Amino acid sequence: MMPQTVPRPTAGAARCKRCILHARCLPLGLERDALQSFDAILQLPRPLKRGETLVRQGDPFTSLYVVRSGSLKQSLVQGGRRGQVLNFYLAGEIVGLDGIGEQRYHSSVVALEATFVCKLPFTRLEDLAERVPGLRGQLYRCMSRELRNDQRMLCLLSGRTAEQRLASFLIGLSERFRSRGCSPYRFHLSMSRSDIASYLGLVLETVSRTLARFQEQGMLSVSGRELVIHDHEALSMLAREGVSGGCRLAPQSD
Amino acid sequence: MMPQTVPRPTAGAARCKRCILHARCLPLGLERDALQSFDAILQLPRPLKRGETLVRQGDPFTSLYVVRSGSLKQSLVQGGRRGQVLNFYLAGEIVGLDGIGEQRYHSSVVALEATFVCKLPFTRLEDLAERVPGLRGQLYRCMSRELRNDQRMLCLLSGRTAEQRLASFLIGLSERFRSRGCSPYRFHLSMSRSDIASYLGLVLETVSRTLARFQEQGMLSVSGRELVIHDHEALSMLAREGVSGGCRLAPQSD
């Protein structure tokens, strides 16, 4: 039987060396000594309840957080609008990077389910990074990964159909679960339809309808938040490209 | 008379200390010594012709570039699609940050007009950053600014009308020109309508029509790529919020 959710951390085990996320977390590739120093600044996993806020937009920036288990959503309030969902964070991902550089968190992050996070006070992390080039590199890598991620999102939101957006989203999730050792074909959506809609620049009715259509076409089954992907191939085809062969080419200036 | 384009660098003047961009460039806030070391790794401004490629998506990452004068567009090719425009760079902005962390540039950057850039070999920059905390901070700050910028774009592309997108874009440009000492009310668009369209997730016809509508309403005048903003207030109102008071609130889970 395949695990349907991300594995829980062994209770109380804060040391990175034994952490199941070792391979995909920030201290990846650190030497034995450096890893111990890293361990020393890392604070014990903190439990968050569903709906609990980890960082609040505008609050002073103090720490990065690594998701140990569970999931969160990042959202941004601008103007009169309700929070635009910018990202979902799964185990091993880093929360708070957009706060570096300003003194404040630029967005809010809220737990979508029971969630554990490890806290990394940034000043201490920076001190350590000063002495450990590998860690500095990892930090850059994380930020630039986030950058690339946002850029992928920009492409997705720019002139793609609802079907393509949703397919992309599901395939993306699927891959992330796969790389965490969970089934890429059967998983639980910890976010609401309206979170997904906001993330994809749609309204929740459209998400609902599009999921229904995918189900009719036999590509997947959804029941509430339980998802089973039947035709991963078809779905990722949709995600990668326009379904109808005709990708209309914008005239390239130059 | 107000300058209509970004000031040109004094020919051959590579030294940062005398550079007009001093106040908004990477070495901002560096000590005298650090600034000299920075100068030492910085390569002389290189001229680019309109349409010339500065970095090509997928090429090995070697350097960051600072725009000295002129402008460029960043674009990303994914799947079968033609380049999605991700960003426009003006004087003082840093090109190439998304390449840090991977060994490759993640997107292409092309000059929109005659443009000068200063080259910053990254390994040398990193060496220097190791010794100069202020520079490290600046690097973080730049990356996190880029992150925040992309996030603003995500909000913009997510369920805003063509009018709001275009207004946002124009106001954004206006502010950028203002902060560079150029007129925020009268400037030249170095990018084509189709570049703007791609950037805003629209088709070029829509950009053209929307500009025409703005002009009818007396908010601005356009003639080709020359733009005059008559009613900055109205435009930024449009940019900030839905024009019709009704910002429909998505039900917030939590």
Add this chain to the structure above:
DNA sequence: CGAGGTGTTGAATCAAGTCAAGTTTCGTGG
């Protein structure tokens, strides 16, 4: 002067949004 890139404008179409009921699910407290 003609060609090609760039921009404008019009008419028709359609995908997604809006509004409006419903139904299901879930959490809380009796």
Add this chain to the structure above:
DNA sequence: CCACGAAACTTGACTTGATTCAACACCTCG
């Protein structure tokens, strides 16, 4: 444990803003 109410989700009918397709105007440059 059940009942209740509030969220969350689904579905349908209708509207609309943006895209598509198409024709044409403009400007620059060889």
